Amino acid sequence: MAVITSTVPALESGDRLTRDEFHRIYSLRPDIKKAELVEGIVYVASPLRSDSHGEPHADVLLWLGTYRLASPGVRVSDNATVLLDVGNEVQPDAVVWRDGQGARLTDDGYIEGTPSLIVEVAASSASYDLHDKKEAYRRSGVPEYVVWRTLNGAIDWFRLDPATGEYVTVQPDERGVIESVTFPGLRLAVPKLLDGDLAGVLAELQKHGGAQ
Numbered sequence: 001m002a003v004i005t006s007t008v009p010a011l012e013s014g015d016r017l018t019r020d021e022f023h024r025i026y027s028l029r030p031d032i033k034k035a036e037l038v039e040g041i042v043y044v045a046s047p048l049r050s051d052s053h054g055e056p057h058a059d060v061l062l063w064l065g066t067y068r069l070a071s072p073g074v075r076v077s078d079n080a081t082v083l084l085d086v087g088n089e090v091q092p093d094a095v096v097w098r099d100g101q102g103a104r105l106t107d108d109g110y111i112e113g114t115p116s117l118i119v120e121v122a123a124s125s126a127s128y129d130l131h132d133k134k135e136a137y138r139r140s141g142v143p144e145y146v147v148w149r150t151l152n153g154a155i156d157w158f159r160l161d162p163a164t165g166e167y168v169t170v171q172p173d174e175r176g177v178i179e180s181v182t183f184p185g186l187r188l189a190v191p192k193l194l195d196g197d198l199a200g201v202l203a204e205l206q207k208h209g210g211a212q
Contacts, residue, residue: 008028008029009025009028009029010025011025011026011029011032011035011042011044012042012044013042013043013044014041014042015041015042016040016041016042017037017040017042018040018086018087019037019083019085019086019087019088019089022035022037022042022089023083023089026089032044033045034079034091035091036089036090036091036133037087037088037089037090038088038090038128038132038133038136039087039088039132039135039136040087041132043128051150052123052150052151053121053123053150056121056148056150057093057094057121059193059196059198059201060093060094060119060121060148061076061078061094062198062201062202063188063193063198063201063202063205064076064094064096064119064186066202066205066206067096067183067185067186067205068096070185071183071185073098073099074096074097074098074183075096075097075098075099076094076095076096077094077095077097077111078093078094079091079092079093080092080095080110080111081110081111082095082103082110082111082112082115083106083110083111083112083113084113084114084136084137084140085136085139085140087136088136088140090133090136092115092118092119092120093119093120093121094118094119094120095111095115095117095118095119096115096116096117096118096119096182096183096186097111097115097116097117098116101116102114102115102116102141102143103115103116114140114141114142115142116142116143116144116182116183117142117143117144117145117146117180117182117183117186118137118142118144118145118146119145119146119147119148120133120145120146120147120148121147121148121150122147122148122149122150123149123150123151124149124151124152125149125152127147127149129147130147130149130156134147134158134167138160138165138166138167141160142160143159143160143181143182144157144158144159144160144180144181144182145157145158145167146158146188148193153194154194155188155190155193155194156169157169157170157178157188158170159181172190172191175189176189176190176191176192177189177190177204178190185205186205187204187205188201188204188205189201189204192204
Protein backbone atom coordinates (compact mmCIF):
# COMPACT_ATOMS: atom_id res chain seq x y z
CA MET A 1 0.00 0.00 0.00
CA ALA A 2 1.08 3.57 -0.58
CA VAL A 3 2.58 5.34 2.42
CA ILE A 4 0.89 8.69 3.12
CA THR A 5 3.02 11.35 4.77
CA SER A 6 1.80 14.59 6.31
CA THR A 7 3.02 16.53 3.29
CA VAL A 8 3.31 14.66 -0.02
CA PRO A 9 1.43 11.36 -0.39
CA ALA A 10 3.32 8.58 -2.11
CA LEU A 11 2.01 7.00 -5.30
CA GLU A 12 4.10 4.21 -6.77
CA SER A 13 3.71 1.45 -9.32
CA GLY A 14 2.53 -1.72 -7.62
CA ASP A 15 0.49 0.02 -4.91
CA ARG A 16 -2.90 -1.62 -4.36
CA LEU A 17 -5.61 0.97 -3.80
CA THR A 18 -9.33 1.47 -4.13
CA ARG A 19 -10.36 3.84 -6.89
CA ASP A 20 -11.35 6.49 -4.33
CA GLU A 21 -7.95 6.24 -2.62
CA PHE A 22 -6.11 6.36 -5.91
CA HIS A 23 -8.09 9.35 -7.20
CA ARG A 24 -7.55 11.30 -3.99
CA ILE A 25 -3.79 10.71 -3.93
CA TYR A 26 -3.31 11.28 -7.67
CA SER A 27 -5.19 14.59 -7.40
CA LEU A 28 -2.64 15.67 -4.78
CA ARG A 29 0.34 14.81 -7.02
CA PRO A 30 0.50 17.31 -9.92
CA ASP A 31 4.15 16.31 -10.34
CA ILE A 32 3.01 12.91 -11.64
CA LYS A 33 1.89 13.41 -15.22
CA LYS A 34 0.35 9.98 -15.80
CA ALA A 35 -0.74 7.29 -13.39
CA GLU A 36 -3.45 4.67 -13.75
CA LEU A 37 -5.30 2.22 -11.56
CA VAL A 38 -5.80 -1.04 -13.44
CA GLU A 39 -7.52 -3.92 -11.68
CA GLY A 40 -6.75 -2.25 -8.35
CA ILE A 41 -3.00 -1.90 -9.04
CA VAL A 42 -1.24 1.44 -9.58
CA TYR A 43 0.90 2.01 -12.67
CA VAL A 44 2.98 5.20 -12.81
CA ALA A 45 4.26 5.91 -16.31
CA SER A 46 7.96 6.17 -17.05
CA PRO A 47 9.34 8.97 -19.24
CA LEU A 48 8.16 8.42 -22.81
CA ARG A 49 10.33 8.40 -25.94
CA SER A 50 9.32 10.53 -28.90
CA ASP A 51 9.97 7.92 -31.59
CA SER A 52 8.18 4.99 -29.95
CA HIS A 53 5.35 6.90 -28.29
CA GLY A 54 5.15 10.67 -28.73
CA GLU A 55 5.09 10.79 -32.53
CA PRO A 56 2.77 7.76 -32.99
CA HIS A 57 0.46 9.27 -30.37
CA ALA A 58 0.34 12.52 -32.36
CA ASP A 59 -0.46 10.57 -35.54
CA VAL A 60 -3.38 8.81 -33.83
CA LEU A 61 -4.78 12.14 -32.63
CA LEU A 62 -4.51 13.61 -36.13
CA TRP A 63 -6.49 10.65 -37.51
CA LEU A 64 -9.17 10.83 -34.83
CA GLY A 65 -9.32 14.63 -34.81
CA THR A 66 -9.93 14.68 -38.56
CA TYR A 67 -12.82 12.28 -38.10
CA ARG A 68 -14.24 14.41 -35.31
CA LEU A 69 -14.32 17.51 -37.55
CA ALA A 70 -16.94 15.86 -39.76
CA SER A 71 -18.80 14.05 -36.96
CA PRO A 72 -21.25 16.14 -34.92
CA GLY A 73 -21.56 14.86 -31.36
CA VAL A 74 -18.35 12.82 -31.44
CA ARG A 75 -15.83 13.69 -28.73
CA VAL A 76 -12.12 12.86 -28.77
CA SER A 77 -10.01 13.12 -25.64
CA ASP A 78 -6.24 12.93 -25.26
CA ASN A 79 -4.94 11.39 -22.01
CA ALA A 80 -8.13 12.21 -20.11
CA THR A 81 -8.95 10.38 -16.91
CA VAL A 82 -11.66 7.75 -17.36
CA LEU A 83 -13.50 6.51 -14.27
CA LEU A 84 -14.11 3.10 -15.78
CA ASP A 85 -15.41 1.06 -12.84
CA VAL A 86 -14.80 0.52 -9.15
CA GLY A 87 -11.28 -0.90 -9.60
CA ASN A 88 -10.12 0.99 -12.68
CA GLU A 89 -9.25 4.64 -13.27
CA VAL A 90 -7.36 4.85 -16.53
CA GLN A 91 -5.80 7.56 -18.68
CA PRO A 92 -5.86 6.25 -22.27
CA ASP A 93 -3.81 7.80 -25.04
CA ALA A 94 -7.04 8.54 -26.93
CA VAL A 95 -10.74 8.09 -26.21
CA VAL A 96 -13.63 8.44 -28.67
CA TRP A 97 -17.12 8.76 -27.25
CA ARG A 98 -20.51 10.44 -27.32
CA ASP A 99 -22.30 11.86 -24.31
CA GLY A 100 -24.85 9.43 -22.92
CA GLN A 101 -23.73 6.46 -25.00
CA GLY A 102 -21.90 4.45 -22.37
CA ALA A 103 -19.91 7.40 -21.06
CA ARG A 104 -20.62 10.85 -19.71
CA LEU A 105 -18.70 13.89 -18.55
CA THR A 106 -18.84 14.37 -14.78
CA ASP A 107 -19.41 17.73 -13.15
CA ASP A 108 -15.69 17.96 -12.41
CA GLY A 109 -14.68 17.18 -16.00
CA TYR A 110 -13.77 13.49 -15.94
CA ILE A 111 -15.14 10.80 -18.26
CA GLU A 112 -17.21 8.28 -16.34
CA GLY A 113 -18.43 4.97 -17.69
CA THR A 114 -17.56 3.00 -20.82
CA PRO A 115 -16.23 4.90 -23.85
CA SER A 116 -17.07 3.47 -27.27
CA LEU A 117 -13.49 3.31 -28.58
CA ILE A 118 -10.11 3.49 -26.87
CA VAL A 119 -6.68 3.71 -28.49
CA GLU A 120 -3.41 3.00 -26.69
CA VAL A 121 0.15 3.37 -27.99
CA ALA A 122 2.29 0.57 -26.52
CA ALA A 123 5.92 -0.29 -27.02
CA SER A 124 5.36 -4.04 -27.44
CA SER A 125 3.08 -6.98 -26.70
CA ALA A 126 4.60 -7.15 -23.22
CA SER A 127 2.82 -3.93 -22.27
CA TYR A 128 0.03 -4.05 -19.70
CA ASP A 129 -2.13 -2.41 -22.39
CA LEU A 130 -2.47 -5.88 -23.93
CA HIS A 131 -2.97 -7.74 -20.68
CA ASP A 132 -4.50 -6.31 -17.48
CA LYS A 133 -5.81 -3.16 -19.12
CA LYS A 134 -7.28 -5.07 -22.04
CA GLU A 135 -9.10 -7.33 -19.57
CA ALA A 136 -10.45 -4.31 -17.69
CA TYR A 137 -11.74 -2.80 -20.93
CA ARG A 138 -13.30 -6.11 -21.97
CA ARG A 139 -15.05 -6.62 -18.67
CA SER A 140 -16.35 -3.05 -18.69
CA GLY A 141 -17.76 -3.56 -22.18
CA VAL A 142 -15.61 -1.18 -24.24
CA PRO A 143 -16.87 -2.07 -27.76
CA GLU A 144 -13.64 -1.37 -29.66
CA TYR A 145 -10.04 -1.23 -28.47
CA VAL A 146 -7.03 -0.41 -30.65
CA VAL A 147 -3.40 -0.94 -29.63
CA TRP A 148 -0.47 0.29 -31.73
CA ARG A 149 2.59 -1.80 -30.83
CA THR A 150 5.24 0.59 -32.12
CA LEU A 151 8.31 -1.58 -31.54
CA ASN A 152 6.62 -4.55 -33.23
CA GLY A 153 5.30 -2.46 -36.12
CA ALA A 154 1.76 -3.80 -35.60
CA ILE A 155 -1.73 -2.53 -34.85
CA ASP A 156 -4.23 -4.72 -33.00
CA TRP A 157 -7.91 -3.81 -33.39
CA PHE A 158 -10.14 -5.65 -30.93
CA ARG A 159 -13.92 -5.74 -31.15
CA LEU A 160 -16.21 -7.01 -28.40
CA ASP A 161 -18.31 -9.98 -29.44
CA PRO A 162 -21.71 -9.43 -27.79
CA ALA A 163 -22.48 -13.14 -27.93
CA THR A 164 -19.44 -14.22 -25.92
CA GLY A 165 -18.34 -11.03 -24.17
CA GLU A 166 -14.82 -11.64 -25.48
CA TYR A 167 -12.60 -9.53 -27.70
CA VAL A 168 -11.98 -10.78 -31.23
CA THR A 169 -9.18 -9.44 -33.41
CA VAL A 170 -10.40 -7.58 -36.49
CA GLN A 171 -8.41 -8.19 -39.66
CA PRO A 172 -7.96 -5.46 -42.29
CA ASP A 173 -9.68 -5.92 -45.64
CA GLU A 174 -7.78 -6.64 -48.86
CA ARG A 175 -6.68 -3.01 -48.99
CA GLY A 176 -5.41 -3.02 -45.42
CA VAL A 177 -8.34 -0.98 -44.08
CA ILE A 178 -10.40 -1.45 -40.92
CA GLU A 179 -13.62 0.47 -40.30
CA SER A 180 -15.14 1.00 -36.88
CA VAL A 181 -18.61 -0.46 -36.32
CA THR A 182 -19.23 1.99 -33.49
CA PHE A 183 -18.31 5.09 -35.51
CA PRO A 184 -19.28 4.59 -39.17
CA GLY A 185 -16.81 6.20 -41.52
CA LEU A 186 -13.90 5.96 -39.07
CA ARG A 187 -11.58 4.03 -41.34
CA LEU A 188 -7.94 3.23 -40.69
CA ALA A 189 -5.52 2.37 -43.49
CA VAL A 190 -3.30 0.24 -41.27
CA PRO A 191 -0.23 -0.15 -43.56
CA LYS A 192 -0.21 3.57 -44.31
CA LEU A 193 -0.24 4.51 -40.63
CA LEU A 194 2.56 2.03 -39.89
CA ASP A 195 4.58 3.50 -42.79
CA GLY A 196 4.10 7.05 -41.55
CA ASP A 197 2.02 7.97 -44.62
CA LEU A 198 -0.34 10.36 -42.86
CA ALA A 199 -1.55 11.87 -46.11
CA GLY A 200 -2.64 8.38 -47.17
CA VAL A 201 -4.34 7.77 -43.83
CA LEU A 202 -6.34 10.99 -44.09
CA ALA A 203 -7.11 10.44 -47.78
CA GLU A 204 -8.66 7.06 -46.95
CA LEU A 205 -10.68 8.62 -44.16
CA GLN A 206 -11.93 11.51 -46.30
CA LYS A 207 -12.46 9.46 -49.47
CA HIS A 208 -15.27 7.61 -47.74
CA GLY A 209 -16.83 10.66 -46.20
CA GLY A 210 -14.72 10.69 -43.03
CA ALA A 211 -17.84 10.30 -40.89
CA GLN A 212 -21.56 9.83 -40.94
